[in-house]
Every structure is written in C-alpha cells, then in structure tokens.
Amino acid sequence: MKKIHLLLIKAFVKPFIATFFVVMFILLMFFLFKWIDDLIGKGFEWYTILELMYYASAANVSMALPLSVLLSSIMTFGTLGENYELVAIKSAGISLQKAMRPLLVVILMLTVASFLFSNYMLPKANLKFGSLLYDVRNKKLSFLIKPGVFNNAIPGYSIRVDSKDEDGMLHGIMIYDHKDNSAIPKVILAKQGKMEKTADGKFLILKLKDGVQYEEQAKNSGMYNPRQIFSRRRFKETAPQFDMSSFDPDRTDPNAFGNSTPMLDLKGIVKKRDLLTRQLDTVKTNAIASLTGNFKQFNITKGYTKYKTAPKQLNDVILKDIPNGSRKQSLENATNIVSGIMQNLPNWGPRQTELNREIIFTTIEYQRKFTLAASCILLFFIGAPLGAIIRKGGMGLPVVTAVSFFLIYHIITTVAEKSAKEGNLNPILAMWTAAIVLSPLAAFLTYKATVDSALFDINFYKQLFVKLFKRNKQIA
Incomplete structure (x- = not known):
C-alpha cells in the first residue's frame, strides 16, 4: 500500500468514526424524547433502560451509517482541498479517481458489513427491542409498585x-x-x-x-x-x-412478534411472501368460485341433443324477455343472489386488501436490505467530489451540505416508500427511486471535481456577474 493511500484512509476513518457516534447519539436522544414518558420516573431499573437504548441504537444504523459516510467523505476531501494537499496529489500525477480508490475499497467493505448487519444482526436486534418494549408497556405495573408509595397506574x-x-x-x-x-x-x-x-x-x-x-x-x-x-x-x-385496558396494548409496537417482517432475514422474508401469495391466491380462487356459482347458464338442450338453437338476444330491459308468470320469481331469485354476494364481499375485500399490503411490505423490507448497502456507495460518490469542489473542512459548511443532501435522499426514499405502501408505486422501484434520482447527480459532481470546476466558488460567480454587467453596459 502506498503512503498516499494510507494517508487518505487515515484522513477518512477518523471523521467517519466521530460523525457516526455523534449521529447515533443524536438519534438516540430522539428515541428518548419519544419514550421519555414511559421510561423516566416510572421506577424502571437503569439497566432496563440501557438495554432498551442498546437495541434501539441498532435500528438507527440505517440512518447513521449513510449520513456518516456522506459527511466524512465531504470533510476528508474538503480538508485536503483546503490545505492544498489535493493539489499536491494531482500535481504528482494522481487523478481524483485514483485518489478515491483506497477509500472506495473501505466503502465497499462498509457496504458488505452493512448488508450482513441488516440481514443477520438487525432482525435479532429488532426482535429483542420489540419484545422488551412490549414487556415494558404491558408489564410495567410490577415495575411501578414501590414500597411505601401509593400507585395510581390503574x-x-x-x-x-x-x-x-x-x-x-x-x-x-x-x-x-x-x-x-x-x-x-x-x-x-x-x-x-x-x-x-x-x-x-x-x-x-x-x-x-x-x-x-x-x-x-x-x-x-x-x-x-x-x-x-x-x-x-x-x-x-x-x-x-x-x-388492563388503561395500559393501551394496542399502542405497543406491532413488530413485537417473531414473525414480523422487520425481524426476518432474506430467507424468512421470501418464505413469508410466498405464504402470503398463496393465501391471496386462495382468497381470490374462493371468491371467483363463489361468484361464478351464481351465474350459470341453464340450458336443458345443451349437450344432450343434436338440435342446434340460435342464441337468444336479450334487450336492455331483461324483464321484457321473461314471461309474465316468471317475472316475480326471477326478481326474487336475483335479489337473493345479490344479497348473498353483498354479504360475502365485506369478508373478501378487506382480507384481499390486507394480504396485498403485507406482500408489498415484505417486498419493501426485502429491498431495504440492499438499499442500505447501496446508499453508502451512492453518498460516497456524492460526498467525495463535493468535498473536493467546496474545499472546506471542519464541521461548518460540510455539515450543512451533508445534511442537505441527506435530507433530499431521505425525503425521496420516504415519499416513494409511502406511495408503494399505498399501492401507487411499484415497491421495488420505490425503494430504489432515491438511488435512481441521485446517481446522475453523483456522476455530475464526479465529473466537475475531476476537471477542477468552480461549481461552488462564490468568487467565480461574482466575476461572472461582473463580466455580464460590463457586457450589458457596453451594449447599452
């Protein structure tokens, strides 16, 4: 390994570790603010709260890791550009792409680690977190009973x-x-x-x-x-x-069950999706069989005689084609058939809708295992050239820039995921929408950083406006 590669890796690893733990701490504080009423001052032991925070922090990795990669890459190349180290690297004949290669290897290792984490460790952490949260919310009375103190929990x-x-x-x-x-x-x-x-x-x-x-x-x-x-x-x-209805068990996280989709790995998600698909097919088959049984063609001569009869054309008003003596009976039969269908529809419709939503959710969670890994690579190719362009290190401008781009990524992902859950967008396309939208931006920033573009240089735009103003003045 060359010294320049070791220098770049050291320059990246230190801010990455620092930003990762800072972001994890901030997200953990958000978790405490959400559950502070159920945890603080209710008599829980300190290790119970600490254990709950430990399992909750595992779920925050999906947000902390991409943001840390983006922020640390901006800080690394921004610091190199601010100290003119990036200029020295380029003057030695090493292009920006070659300088990014050792960090790309590190990012690929993080990508593999994040995929393994989301597939094997995160489901177990979600299961532990869900079960512990369920126990805290539903069995908290045993914690709340303190000797010598009146308790009004019930x-x-x-x-x-x-x-x-x-x-x-x-x-x-x-x-x-x-x-x-x-x-x-x-x-x-x-x-x-x-x-x-x-x-x-x-x-x-x-x-x-x-x-x-x-x-x-x-x-x-x-x-x-x-x-x-x-x-x-x-x-x-x-x-x-x-x-115990005052303890509101319905508010407990529904993921507090081992068969919940976020608590399954890829194989478990595939098995659950296949099971849900078979159940949906069964519901559809039973509904079709029940409905088609009400619409049969009663033709006595069909299949039992050689005589061929022309099919009878029905008018818009079917009652005109029914003999007068059979009209009342026909209306009663039709009414009974329609009432039977209306009684069964409330059972078929909600069940079919529920199964469709669960299948969509399993597809989303399946793709989420891969999007977490892909987001690290995508945000690195946004952050590294962005830092080389802005040429600012530290925690000032890089933090603002990183948070802005990450919010764009997170908003696109959230909106697309919500649309997929509502059935308005394909779930596979929804989970990869942010990557599809931001990939051209990553390629554009990489190109601009390679050609030393002054994309975010304020002086460049000032000189540009001055030239345009002088040109317009000369023309006038």
Missing part, C-alpha cells in the same frame, strides 16, 4: 404495599377502590399477595391472602340518613381483577 384504584420481594410477592397491601365515583371508596387490606395476568393479558389478578375488606354503602337519596350501612368482610384468599 384508573379507579390506589395501591400501596409495605414491602416487595424479588419474586414479586407483596406484603402489607392496601387498596382503595374508588372507581364508582361515589366519593365512598372501598378499602381492602391484606397481609400478602401476588400479581398475575390472565392468558389474554386483558386483566390483572391480585391474589390476596389473610385480609379484610371495608365498605360503606352510599346513601340512596340526597337526605341525611343517620343509619349508614358499614360492612366488614374478612377473607383467607381472594383474587380481585383489574382492567
């Missing part, structure tokens, strides 16, 4: 315990039941208890032992009644149920 109840064991056993339980809004709560005291969830996850069962329940009956009228009814009931064991 609407209508206030729960307090004196102590809590590591296995989840609660001691010294006090429950205030005020869900009836009658200003007269029910009080339940128990020596110990344990929390469990039902199989469907809709209710929380608190198994209490050795306790007593106090209840005061509300007044039946607005008049004062000196004879209030106060009841006290002791129990050895009881198991009150609490509604």
Whole structure:
C-alpha cells in the first residue's frame, strides 16, 4: 500500500468514526424524547433502560451509517482541498479517481458489513427491542409498585404495599377502590399477595391472602340518613381483577412478534411472501368460485341433443324477455343472489386488501436490505467530489451540505416508500427511486471535481456577474 493511500484512509476513518457516534447519539436522544414518558420516573431499573437504548441504537444504523459516510467523505476531501494537499496529489500525477480508490475499497467493505448487519444482526436486534418494549408497556405495573408509595397506574384504584420481594410477592397491601365515583371508596387490606395476568393479558389478578375488606354503602337519596350501612368482610384468599385496558396494548409496537417482517432475514422474508401469495391466491380462487356459482347458464338442450338453437338476444330491459308468470320469481331469485354476494364481499375485500399490503411490505423490507448497502456507495460518490469542489473542512459548511443532501435522499426514499405502501408505486422501484434520482447527480459532481470546476466558488460567480454587467453596459 502506498503512503498516499494510507494517508487518505487515515484522513477518512477518523471523521467517519466521530460523525457516526455523534449521529447515533443524536438519534438516540430522539428515541428518548419519544419514550421519555414511559421510561423516566416510572421506577424502571437503569439497566432496563440501557438495554432498551442498546437495541434501539441498532435500528438507527440505517440512518447513521449513510449520513456518516456522506459527511466524512465531504470533510476528508474538503480538508485536503483546503490545505492544498489535493493539489499536491494531482500535481504528482494522481487523478481524483485514483485518489478515491483506497477509500472506495473501505466503502465497499462498509457496504458488505452493512448488508450482513441488516440481514443477520438487525432482525435479532429488532426482535429483542420489540419484545422488551412490549414487556415494558404491558408489564410495567410490577415495575411501578414501590414500597411505601401509593400507585395510581390503574384508573379507579390506589395501591400501596409495605414491602416487595424479588419474586414479586407483596406484603402489607392496601387498596382503595374508588372507581364508582361515589366519593365512598372501598378499602381492602391484606397481609400478602401476588400479581398475575390472565392468558389474554386483558386483566390483572391480585391474589390476596389473610385480609379484610371495608365498605360503606352510599346513601340512596340526597337526605341525611343517620343509619349508614358499614360492612366488614374478612377473607383467607381472594383474587380481585383489574382492567388492563388503561395500559393501551394496542399502542405497543406491532413488530413485537417473531414473525414480523422487520425481524426476518432474506430467507424468512421470501418464505413469508410466498405464504402470503398463496393465501391471496386462495382468497381470490374462493371468491371467483363463489361468484361464478351464481351465474350459470341453464340450458336443458345443451349437450344432450343434436338440435342446434340460435342464441337468444336479450334487450336492455331483461324483464321484457321473461314471461309474465316468471317475472316475480326471477326478481326474487336475483335479489337473493345479490344479497348473498353483498354479504360475502365485506369478508373478501378487506382480507384481499390486507394480504396485498403485507406482500408489498415484505417486498419493501426485502429491498431495504440492499438499499442500505447501496446508499453508502451512492453518498460516497456524492460526498467525495463535493468535498473536493467546496474545499472546506471542519464541521461548518460540510455539515450543512451533508445534511442537505441527506435530507433530499431521505425525503425521496420516504415519499416513494409511502406511495408503494399505498399501492401507487411499484415497491421495488420505490425503494430504489432515491438511488435512481441521485446517481446522475453523483456522476455530475464526479465529473466537475475531476476537471477542477468552480461549481461552488462564490468568487467565480461574482466575476461572472461582473463580466455580464460590463457586457450589458457596453451594449447599452
């Protein structure tokens, strides 16, 4: 390896590592801002939050890696151009394309690594993240119960315990039941208890032992009644149920299942797409068979006689061709057929639409494995010549330029992906739209950098406007 190659690689690797971790930190802060209400101040252990952040950071690689490649390539060649090192390289007979070759090898290695990461490591990280987030959102009550503190996580109840064991056993339980809004709560005291969830996850069962329940009956009228009814009931064991709908399980990430598409590798996505395709074909076949069964040609002589009859022409008003005695029966039969079709359509239509959306989503996720790798190469061929043209290093102009181009890339990708999910664009074309649109720009910038174009030189444009102004003045 030549010294110039080693110099270029060192000049690229340092800003790449720095920008990668800076971008990852910023994206991680966005994640914390999104889930801060469910994580901070709710009694979770620090390692639970740290683990959740660790798995969430894996999903941010798809944005951090391309942006880091773009920014570091601009900074590398911008610094070389600002320090006139790029001029020295070119004066030694090394063109810009040759100078980019060692970095291109590094980018290709990053491309292969990003593909392997997105195909093997990212699905597992998404599965871990989804399952942990599901547990945090749906089992957070066990985290929220703190000894000596009233907890109001379940609407209508206030729960307090004196102590809590590591296995989840609660001691010294006090429950205030005020869900009836009658200003007269029910009080339940128990020596110990344990929390469990039902199989469907809709209710929380608190198994209490050795306790007593106090209840005061509300007044039946607005008049004062000196004879209030106060009841006290002791129990050895009881198991009150609490509604868990307030925890809103529908808001939980739907990717918290192992069969979710973002949690599958390429082989798993292909198998799922084939399965969905077979299910869609089955739905279509059953719908066609059911519909065609209602439209049969009843012809007694067809296939049973040698006599040939000319087909009968029907007018616009079919009832005119039906005998008077059969018109009522024909209308009733047609009405029954149409009502049967209308009853089955609500089942066929939504199911077919759902399967089509899932197939489109699997195709998008399949192509996403490759677009992440391709984006590194594309943005490198944008950033490297761009840095050679602007000839500015550091974190000023390169950051603004890199963020601008990355926003263009991200917006194009997001809009195309949304159009594909709505069925307005082919999913394969949608995932590669940004690469198709920006590839001519990369080729144009590479050409301009090769010929030492002053594309972003302000002085060049000032001199150009001065010349045009003088020419117009002479003509006038």
